[in-house]
Amino acid sequence: MRFMLIVKATTDSEAGVKPSQELIDAMQKYNEELVKAGVLLAADGLMPSSGGIRISYPEPGGKPKVTDGPFAEAKEMIAGFTLIDVKSREEAIQWAMRMPDPHGFGQGEIELRQIYEVEDLMNTPESLEKEAALRKQVEEQKQA
Structure with a gap:
């Protein structure tokens, strides 16, 4: 099971x-x-959201909108992440609890989220085959 430990931003970050x-x-x-x-x-x-770009889709089927950062509310931003692969939700929580205060000033906040596995989202053999081929291609490119 894969989990992302999302480190929330602060005004300092x-x-x-x-x-x-x-x-x-x-x-x-x-x-x-x-x-x-x-x-x-x-x-x-x-890096801070001041250098970020947000792409939104304000209308169904419409053209994407590009907005330069910074973005409002530091507490809604992400300052970093850790991606882990563990055996259970409980193990993920244990690892998250061991992470040092990510900002070191008592302001740290970590959000723990499980990552969908391909099989959770795709239910047709064709989609699963396409996804497997893409992942294989990515791995081959890493080795090249």
């Missing part, structure tokens, strides 16, 4: 304030533990 060395060290230690357990798939921080 949206202002581009870099994490302290102490927090970087704590996060590296946490990521090392995830690697040793064989559950880490990815982990990265995101």
